[in-house]
Amino acid sequence: MNSLDAKSRLYGLMSFLVIVIFLAGVYGLLTDVLRLPNAVLFPGWQKIIPAFGLSFKQLLEGLASSMGLLAPAVAASVLTGVAAGVIIGLRPKIEAVLLPFIRAMNPLPSTMLIPYAIAVMPTFWFSSWIIIYIGVLWPVLMNTLHGIAMLEPRWIDNARCLNLTGRHLVFKVVLPGAMPQIFAGINAGLIRSFLLLTVAEMIGSKAGLGYFVQYYADFAKYDRVIVGMIWLSFIVVLIMTLFDLLKKRILYWTKKR
Amino acid sequence: MTDTQRYITVDDVSFGYEANQLTLDSISLIIGRGEFVAVIGPSGCGKSTLLRLLAGLVEPTRGKLTVDGQPICGPGLDRAVVFQDYSLFPWMTCRDNIVLALEQAKLGANKTERRQIALDFLSLVGLAQDGDKLPGQLSGGMRQRTAIARALAINAPILLMDEPFGALDEITRARQQDLLLDLWQGGQGDEKAGKTVFFVTHDVEEAVILGDRVMVMGTRPGRLVRDIQVTLPRPRTRMGSLQHPNFSPLRDLLLNELNLVVDELLLPGSSHGAHI
Amino acid sequence: MKKLAAWPILSALVCLLAVQAEAQPLKLGRNQGGTQTLPILAINEKYFQEQGLDVELVMFLGTSDGINALNAGKIDVGLSFGTGSPLTFAAEGAPIVIIAGNLAGGHPIITKPENASKFKSVNDFKGKVVGTPRLYTADVVFRGAVFRAGLKPGADFELIEFRRTIDVLEAVKSGKIDVGIGSSSITAGAIEAGLAIPLWSNDLFAYHPCCRIITTKEVLEKRRPELVKLIRGLLLAEKKFDQDPEAAVKANEEDLKIDENLSRTLTLDPHIQLAVDPNTKGVVTMWDYMKESQYITSDADPKTFIDTSLYKEALDDLKKQQPDDPFWTILEKRFQDWN
Numbered sequence: 001m002n003s004l005d006a007k008s009r010l011y012g013l014m015s016f017l018v019i020v021i022f023l024a025g026v027y028g029l030l031t032d033v034l035r036l037p038n039a040v041l042f043p044g045w046q047k048i049i050p051a052f053g054l055s056f057k058q059l060l061e062g063l064a065s066s067m068g069l070l071a072p073a074v075a076a077s078v079l080t081g082v083a084a085g086v087i088i089g090l091r092p093k094i095e096a097v098l099l100p101f102i103r104a105m106n107p108l109p110s111t112m113l114i115p116y117a118i119a120v121m122p123t124f125w126f127s128s129w130i131i132i133y134i135g136v137l138w139p140v141l142m143n144t145l146h147g148i149a150m151l152e153p154r155w156i157d158n159a160r161c162l163n164l165t166g167r168h169l170v171f172k173v174v175l176p177g178a179m180p181q182i183f184a185g186i187n188a189g190l191i192r193s194f195l196l197l198t199v200a201e202m203i204g205s206k207a208g209l210g211y212f213v214q215y216y217a218d219f220a221k222y223d224r225v226i227v228g229m230i231w232l233s234f235i236v237v238l239i240m241t242l243f244d245l246l247k248k249r250i251l252y253w254t255k256k257r
Numbered sequence: 258m259t260d261t262q263r264y265i266t267v268d269d270v271s272f273g274y275e276a277n278q279l280t281l282d283s284i285s286l287i288i289g290r291g292e293f294v295a296v297i298g299p300s301g302c303g304k305s306t307l308l309r310l311l312a313g314l315v316e317p318t319r320g321k322l323t324v325d326g327q328p329i330c331g332p333g334l335d336r337a338v339v340f341q342d343y344s345l346f347p348w349m350t351c352r353d354n355i356v357l358a359l360e361q362a363k364l365g366a367n368k369t370e371r372r373q374i375a376l377d378f379l380s381l382v383g384l385a386q387d388g389d390k391l392p393g394q395l396s397g398g399m400r401q402r403t404a405i406a407r408a409l410a411i412n413a414p415i416l417l418m419d420e421p422f423g424a425l426d427e428i429t430r431a432r433q434q435d436l437l438l439d440l441w442q443g444g445q446g447d448e449k450a451g452k453t454v455f456f457v458t459h460d461v462e463e464a465v466i467l468g469d470r471v472m473v474m475g476t477r478p479g480r481l482v483r484d485i486q487v488t489l490p491r492p493r494t495r496m497g498s499l500q501h502p503n504f505s506p507l508r509d510l511l512l513n514e515l516n517l518v519v520d521e522l523l524l525p526g527s528s529h530g531a532h533i
Numbered sequence: 534m535k536k537l538a539a540w541p542i543l544s545a546l547v548c549l550l551a552v553q554a555e556a557q558p559l560k561l562g563r564n565q566g567g568t569q570t571l572p573i574l575a576i577n578e579k580y581f582q583e584q585g586l587d588v589e590l591v592m593f594l595g596t597s598d599g600i601n602a603l604n605a606g607k608i609d610v611g612l613s614f615g616t617g618s619p620l621t622f623a624a625e626g627a628p629i630v631i632i633a634g635n636l637a638g639g640h641p642i643i644t645k646p647e648n649a650s651k652f653k654s655v656n657d658f659k660g661k662v663v664g665t666p667r668l669y670t671a672d673v674v675f676r677g678a679v680f681r682a683g684l685k686p687g688a689d690f691e692l693i694e695f696r697r698t699i700d701v702l703e704a705v706k707s708g709k710i711d712v713g714i715g716s717s718s719i720t721a722g723a724i725e726a727g728l729a730i731p732l733w734s735n736d737l738f739a740y741h742p743c744c745r746i747i748t749t750k751e752v753l754e755k756r757r758p759e760l761v762k763l764i765r766g767l768l769l770a771e772k773k774f775d776q777d778p779e780a781a782v783k784a785n786e787e788d789l790k791i792d793e794n795l796s797r798t799l800t801l802d803p804h805i806q807l808a809v810d811p812n813t814k815g816v817v818t819m820w821d822y823m824k825e826s827q828y829i830t831s832d833a834d835p836k837t838f839i840d841t842s843l844y845k846e847a848l849d850d851l852k853k854q855q856p857d858d859p860f861w862t863i864l865e866k867r868f869q870d871w872n
Contacts, residue, residue, distance in 0.1 A: 038604055040627040115703040124693065124709065154343035157314055160331075161338045162361045172357060176348040203700060204664070204693040204709075214696065217597060218668050219828065220622040253348040253391050 043223040051223040052230075058212060059231050065207040066197055073129050074193050077136035078186055085144025085182075086170055095145065102145075106138050110199045117203070124204035131200040136189035143185025147178030180254055183247050190243060194236050209235065264290035264453055265311070265415070270320030272306055273478075279318070280306050282478035290414075291451040293441060295468030297458055297511065299519055303479025304457045308419050311455060312338050324415065334362045336415040337408035341423045344404035345392040351379065351403045352388035355410050362411040378406040382436060398429035402436065409440065416454045423459065434466055435495045442492040461511045465489070466498045471511060475518040483514050558587035559759050560608040562599045565592060569613050569744075569788075570781050570800055571635060571807055575770035577784040583769075584762040596668075600629070600747075609752045610763065613744040616819050617673045617828070623838040624831035630753055631839045633746035633764050634812050639805030640671035640734035640743070641715040641723055643705050649729035652712060655682045655737055662691045664701045664710040668828065670743045670819075671734045675714045677822025678737035702726070717743075717805060721795060733804045738822075740806055742815040753840065764847035767809045772860050774807055810864070811841050813872040841872050 024045070030036050031044035043051075088095050110131055117127035151174065159173045175182075198210035205211045209232045216224035248255070267286040273279040281303040288294050296304045309315045310322055313332040322329045324336070338344070345354045355375035356368070365371035379388050382402035392400050401421050408416055422430040441452060458464050464471045465487055473483040488503050498504055563569055572590075575581055581588050591607075593599035596614040600622050603611050611619070612635060623629040644652060651657055655678045663686075665672045679686070686692035693710055695701050699722070701713040706726055714734075715723060723730065734741060746767070748760060774781045778801055786796035813836065820835035848868065852861040 040604060040622060040625050041601060114697075114700050118700060118703040118709065119707045124704075152343055154340055155346060157309075157312075158338075158340070158344060158346070160314060161312060161336070162358055163332065163334055164357075164361060168361075172349075173346065176346070179348075202696040204695065204704070206694070215667070218618075218621075218696070220597065220600070220618075220625040220627065222625075253393055 040220055041222050043226065047223040048226050052227045055224055055227050061207045062209045062212045063235060066209040069128055069200065070132065070193055073132035074136050074190065077133050077140055077189060081137045081140030082144050082182055085141050085148065086174060089145045089148030102141060110135055110196055114203060127203045128200035128205065132193050132196050135192050135196045139188035139192060140185040143181050144178060147181025148174060150181060151177045180251055183251060262289040263287055264325060266323045268321045270310065270317045270322060272310060272318050279478040282480050284481055286481065288453060291453055293454045293456065293467060293469045294472060295456045295458060295464035296472045296474060297461060297464045298474030299476055299515065302474040302476040304474050305419050308417050308455060308457050312336055312417050334411055335413050336417055337411055337413035339404045339408050339418045339421045341420045345400060347392050350389050350391055351384065352376065355407045358407050358411050364411065374410060378410040382406045397425050398433060401433060414452060416452050418454065418456045420457055420459065431495055434463060438467065438493055461508055465504060465507050466495050473511065473514045482518060485510065558589040559610060559763060560589050560591055562591050562593055562602060562608040562611045564596055564599060564613045565594055570774065570785060571767050571770045571809065572612050573788045574773060574781045574784045575766040578770065578773055580766035580769040584766050586759055586762040586766065603749060609748060609756065611747040614747060615670045616742050616745050616816060617668045617670055617823060619745060619747045620820055620823060621829060624829045624833060628750040629747055629838060630750055631745045631747050631811055631816060632760060632843045633767065633809050634742060635744040635746055637740045637742055637806040637808055638735035639717045639802060641720050641730040642712060642732040643715050643723045643728045643730055644712040646727065646729040648711060649731045652731040655679055658690050659684060660690060661711040662693065663712050664693045664695055664704045665714040666698045666701055666716065667694045667696060669698065669716050671714045671716055673819055673822050674734045674738045674741050676826035680825045720802065721799060735804055740815065742812045742819060761843050761847050764809060764844055765850060768847055768851055771807060771809050775860065810867055810871050811839055811844050813839050813841060815871065
């Protein structure tokens with residue numbers, strides 16, 4: 001059973017690699033071989049591959065810097081988003097009052113927040129931090145509220161029949177029950193955080209995954225931009241895969257139903 | 258009537274989610290201590306609502322419910338509830354579900370002891386080996402046995418069961434009925450262990466096999482139509498009851514009552530239809 | 534026989550296509566925020582129309598977006614994409630050509646009023662926290678100036694990079710940096726916020742070229758006569774501005790949708806110099822600055838990215854048309870000095 005699983009997983013990975021190699025080949029054919037006109041925007045592999053070597057150290061530094069920003073921001077969003085979601089979600093009257101505010105938070109364009117972030121936060125790092133924090137907070141909070149609203153009514157009945165209240169109710173029933181939805185929110189928040197990285201790293205940064213791409217785009221070094229984008233995609237895929245593993249572990253009870 | 262005979266009282270209780278549309282209308286009912294009452298009726302008759310009122314999950318629009326002379330206000334651990342499904346939290350193992358209930362009921366001195374009690378009750382329903390499984394990994398019948406084990410574990414004097422076997426297949430249901438009879442009858446005669454059961458079902462045979470009394474409910478609005486004593490000897494088994502000469506007449510009587518109730522629904526201008 | 538008959542049809546088609554191409558307006562890309570006094574004035578005074586030139590303005594949010602659009606052939610000319618960005622693109626091999634100028638100088642260096650007296654020359658940046666908008670003209674000017682003054686970022690002063698000047702403005706206001714390198718687009722905002730402007734980019738590099746009029750080699754080859762018309766129109770606007778600056782105040786007021794006072798402040802800002810001259814010498818100095826601050830690693834000759842012949846032709850045309858006008862003689866002299 002397990003070996004079959006491993007086999008099909010290997011097969012999936014191989015298919016993925018074949019597609020990647022095929023796409024890379026097509027791109028190489030169009031740029032390196034046929035030499036399409038706009039060589040600045042579409043550099044060939046002949047330029048991209050050496051650029052990767054030259055950028056490697058910077059990419060690693062960028063990864064460290066970005067993770068140093070992302071991890072605390074996402075962690076803070078998840079903690080406060082879930083906590084606020086539970087506090088608000090269990091009080092329908094308060095939720096009704098706050099919902100318009102929470103909804104209004106979502107479409108705020110993050111680039112417009114930059115001057116405010118600089119003005120309000122104590123340092124540039126915190127200005128970058130809050131851009132990501134706010135961006136991730138929204139999907140987490142919204143999905144937590146949604147998860148609580150969607151809790152199976154029988155679970156609540158059941159909890160009431162067992163006289164579960166307060167802390168017990170939250171940690172034994174509400175949180176686990178809403179967890180699938182909360183994870184959907186964290187998933188959306190994580191994806192958003194990567195998008196926001198380029199915005200957040202516009203503020204006085206010296207390194208970072210988003211900074212790297214942005215910086216070389218300003219200097220029209222699109223070979224490095226493409227290197228940066230491939231590296232960023234690789235990191236995103238890696239992190240999302242790890243996240244899926246974590247999700248499977250925590251939501252162990254949803255798979256065999 | 259003695260206190261024992263007036264253990265649970267439902268006094269002129271009406272319930273409606275909207276003021277002018279009653280789900281239950283003027284229900285009055287008395288259940289004695291240790292009695293097994295089965296409630297039967299077509300869907301929409303409010304039998305589950307009556308159970309929720311007894312559980313304290315909802316409050317009546319009018320009237321009063323008491324247990325042992327005390328009015329019911331909110332759910333309590335003196336009344337264990339078994340729902341059709343979803344009685345267990347799917348993110349906890351069967352044992353942990355029971356341990357949580359024990360914790361709430363303040364039974365067992367510590368975690369180890371509670372785990373032991375949980376295992377004891379799981380063995381009682383034949384699931385000694387399945388304590389570490391998640392509800393999602395069990396069959397429907399096993400889940401319901403776990404729910405019953407939990408209800409028994411917290412040692413509540415009253416069991417409220419809302420179509421607990423309704424979603425099970427024929428054979429499994431038959432086995433669960435025998436198990437429930439065994440467990441309940443095993444406790445009777447012992448003043449402390451004897452449980453009062455309020456059992457909602459839509460299955461006529463199940464009602465007769467299990468109950469001391471069968472209440473028939475009608476719809477629109479939900480009301481009590483008949484209250485029939487089941488004249489089958491105790492202790493019972495499912496097979497024994499089915500083969501008893503009193504069984505068929507009882508079943509036919511109940512089916513007839515139910516038919517009348519259903520007919521009223523189908524025929525416009527019938528007596529009850531007039532004041533809806 | 535058949536072949537012979539086909540020829541006239543084919544040539545007629547080619548002619549039709551050529552006419553079609555000719556009928557396309559010249560698409561001019563501009564950047565949001567900055568003032569483009571000369572092109573706007575030229576449009577307002579119908580100078581392009583007089584020259585028989587049809588133009589269309591296209592707005593971009595960022596200079597790289599605009600230059601990429603130019604490279605991809607989506608627009609024909611860039612009006613206000615600075616000097617630094619076009620040079621970096623050219624250094625990367627993009628077929629960008631500078632054919633004329635638009636403005637020079639005019640970028641504020643901003644600080645809180647209590648610090649204003651501290652900044653008198655480039656040496657005063659020593660030991661300060663400086664915010665700069667990467668690759669903006671003023672950023673290149675600043676980096677070149679500190680390099681030549683022997684100051685190293687990181688060692689002699691702290692340099693914090695931004696991507697937009699409005700963020701630099703906010704960082705100065707909140708006191709997170711001591712001094713900020715700005716751009717003409719935030720001058721009004723800085724004054725409004727009560728900030729001081731102790732220095733201008735002009736003080737670090739007099740008449741440094743700012744927005745250049747750029748095009749691509751392909752457009753230059755195909756639409757050269759139209760580009761000369763464009764420069765003629767701009768030169769007429771420069772003359773108009775010299776004689777009647779209020780006309781420019783009005784043109785900007787309408788274009789930027791601002792009130793008259795603000796338009797006058799922006800348009801008549803004494804630190805901004807409007808000049809259509811391509812200023813080869815200034816551009817070469819900018820290139821050197823960029824190499825010194827390691828923005829550019831290319832060894833190309835920056836003069837190969839500049840084509841002054843169109844400007845010369847346009848100026849000669851106007852001189853021929855109005856031989857007695859002393860303005861053109863002054864510009865001719867300036868051309869000789871700057872190129």
